[in-house]
Amino acid sequence: MTTSRRSFLAGAGLASGLGAMPLSALGASVGTAAAEPDFGPKIGEALLSRNENPYGPAPSALRAISDTAKMGCYYADRGLMRLTAMIAERHNVSPEQVVVGAGSTEILCAISLAWGHDGAILCPDLFWDTTVLYGERQGVTSIRVPLTADMSVDLPAIASKAADGVALVQICNPNNPTGMLIPAEALRSFAAQVTPQATLLVDEAYNELTDRPEDNSMIDLVRTGADLIVCRTFSKIYGMAGLRVGYAITSEANADRIRSHLMSFGGNLAGLAAAIASYDDTPFLDQSRAAVLEGRAMINDAVAKAGLTALPSQTNFVFVAVPDADALREAMAARGIAIRGAYGPWKGFSRVSTGKLEDVARYTAALPELVQRLWA
Template sequence: MAAPDFGPQFGPLPGEALLSRNENPYGPAPSALRAVADAARLGCYYADRGLGRLADMIAERHGVSPRQVIIGSGSTEILCAIALAWGEKGKVLCPDLFWDTTVQYGERQGVEALRVPLAADMGVDLAAMTARLDDGVSLVQICNPNNPTGMLIPSADLRAFADAVTPKATLLVDEAYNELTDAPGDNTLVDLVRAGRDVIVCRTFSKIYGMAGMRVGYAITTEQNAQRIAGYLMSFGGNTAGIAAAIASYNDTGFLERSRAMVLEGREMIMDAVARAGLTALPSQTNFVYVKVPDADAVQAAMLERGVFIRGAYGPWKEWSRVSTGRLEDVERYAKALPEIIESLNA
């Protein structure tokens, strides 16, 4: 029996340039693929011990106890669990533009969110968020770097913010793109977790590891917070293929370096196209760029006519268009089309 072609089910169709979802199409790593093949025959068993091994590896790297590590079906599951758990205690304070899908999930279950406008430069307004912090807030949530802006909060500013927040509420930092920043070790708050602060750091295998469809993410926090999060997760035991791939590629520095190099090359191609089109973009420390355009939805529609998939407007931010770095040949299609589209829109 011929093996089925899974491409149409799980990837872009022939001729499609998929630059809308912040994926790494150069993954999973070869080491991860070998692990999946080896582990697939054991898919009839629950993955508990594999889950424990991955937690041990994460804990060892970050200098925490395995009991401080929570692994979920992507970081999405963990973030949703946190929204529910902390939403029962009080309000969630967050920016009005960030990856808020999990906060929206909490809101649909009755959680109250307080949204704070971005600063004039499109950065997260930490001062304004601090000013909104009161006894009714149980959780403060941000992404760093932020999505969809791609902007990184300076480490000193974020640490001062943590000093203001953690005596009053839990600080949740979604660090999904940390490994793509210029200095990942300087741009994380895991050290505050080690110091016993009321901080939750979330990470994922969906981005630099190229495992978006394999659904493995994790959080590092205090043991008390970890126990609370675990009580709100909706799955258990992990998925054998994803856990095996994560174990195999977690320390695969060669793959990670190659992936990061591809992202940086793609990002430079996008920024060059932005300049040639007479546009500007926000400084990005991620695998996507937020470009200021005349009309984000119009640019999205024009790109779609050329088989290039990018994001349209996010809510009221009609003049901002997010494009991801994908396969370099697909980024080249975007880069070639952007000046032509902008010239047409401005005609």
């Protein structure tokens, strides 16, 4: 950690014309000292298990929520249209190619159903598969392909299975929970291979946290007419996980198909207002990203000091190689630090998110000691 960056993050205003507000004030708990809060971490808890960004929502978003709350008695369709137009303009597509939903989760679930009724979903065996599991509960079939030995997504193996009977190929890039980024050229080549047989869905929830977000995105392939869907979210760099706003960019025909399977109507007024206000809030986004990157560097330094290794992350979390992920989760929990346990059979990896820097510091202080105690 550098003192200059820490001081900058702690004291800088993220106001975008709304007056200064310290970063440290932005993730404040809703509750009081007398009772556990209804939202966010428990009192005294370092919440590092859920890939949230506690430095959001932006001050511009908070102001918009306050200013529009009194309009909550009305449906939010005009706000939905405005955000759709803003997203379309930034990415040089038509508004008809943009689908906004209650977080990218709703959109991904809709895609799972819409395409899953026509054929199987082809995907890695370890990725953020909650929405595929949702489809499976509704009768959708999935075909899962193992990762490579270094935990990368095995694009050649997936491409070899993209044949008749596969309706959708789903990739998360960067991947969750590994945090690893598929190189852009490799993914573009993969898209050229699979899209003649099936629609390619790329979940780019963490794109804005990668080293070169624009280069790493596949949105340009949508503009060239490829049968591809790109999903994004306001939950990560924008710090709006609880406000539930996400979107997809694809062809007009695919967009119509997705909309036909959405389960919400008209949008969430508070979430839409916050998204509209902060979508172009560059000062907040720059400092939000800086906080995430500092937290990630802190985790990687602690991992090395503890004699462990971690996969290369381009996200707001790190996948750390450990002897027993569940044992480490329980030991951290005893100290009020929440991290993830094992992902199914992948018991040798522990995922930790970049929360508030002071909470990350609690993890980094505890890690070497707990590693020594558990596995020395």
